[in-house]
Amino acid sequence: MKPERLLVLDGSPAGEAACGTAACVTPSPEGGYTVLSHVSAAGKQAAEGIGLLAAEALQQVGWGAGQPVQPDLVAVVTGPGSFTGLRASCAMAAGYALGVGCPLVGVTRGEALRPQLDAECARYGDLDGWLLVTAARRGRVFVERADGVQAVALASWSALPGRWLVAGDAAASLPVAEPVFSDLTQPTASQIAEAAVARLTGQLAPRDALPLYVDPPEAKLPAAGLRSAPV
Template sequence: MRSLVLNAASLGPSSTGDVAAFNGRRLVQHDRLDGIGATGALPAKCRDMIRDLGWKNGPDLIIAVLGPGSFTGLRASLSLANGLAFGFGARLRGVTTGACFRTRLGWENTICVTQARRDRVFVEWPDGSFWAGSPAECPVPEEAILVGPGSSAVSPPGTDHPQVIWTGGPDIAWVLEAGLLSDDRSVLSPLYIDAPEAKLPARGLRPAPF
């Protein structure tokens, strides 16, 4: 089975994302997305990858990370995933960042922490529920095991608890594995813990030009 896997949940000025192709569970091509302009390169990256691999009929399965994460990164990657799935007739699946980590043996009960704006964090509990707030108010127990790019924010330096075992994003192979364990969807929607900041202009949209 040919799978195209996208993770742009954390794209921003100093973060990275991933686009990868798999045959079964074998990684055949992997491209990193770097920096704030990477979202604009997503369509071309996918187009070139599909072309270079000779996938004339496209992927059989498309898997994308739903969030939590960057508003722009999620909108861009999930819109692309939806469009590719529709165009190629591919199956479509979405996974959360925490679900990707929990595919690892021994990490089934880890707590995933993602850094958010304004000195806040998003916490994904093992049961799939979420919490958002200041790191100082984060209700993570001392015996917890933390993963994710925001985990060091809720574990003060020099302390043993909570234990941090992974401070980056999930490996692209873990995203694939989480997707293989998920159900098909007709469309993917971003997982926003906070309401998106983007709003319509107060006086509405401008009229179309003549």
């Protein structure tokens, strides 16, 4: 049985695009999904405080704490994206799902946008595929394809041969020999919900609802190693 009330959380955007989003979504009788409430705020701090955005979105539709109606699925974007935003949104999603006793499903940005990206590629007919390029840190971008995701340094990236559909909030920054630019940048709450239900019902391969970290960590172990445990 497909869920009827979905709480969607996304804290993945990084860099200048950093933001947090929470939405309450339900299936539409005509197909697809209808957004009942949508709360978004810009900045890294918004992603870190995504719990407040979720509380507001739930309050607007009368779901959640103290209400007789609860979400029956929590969907969260697992990445790629902001280290802090992913950690905060995935933790919030896991805690809320556990509290109300509903399933938790994670999807990547590319998985949420894949039906639209595949449809655009099909319209051209002669493309090598699609690239979803999103902002990272310090001269880097995340590049997601249908077969996976990587973080790349723009300074060392060689122009990719072939003809590709290039989407995402950092699409123009990635050298591609013959780019075809898409207007698609960030998945909507409806698109995230659709991908989450596809995963829940087995149409997408299983994936843990954990942050998808592809950028190397900035912190390094001390040369002398960690201190011994206190006694």
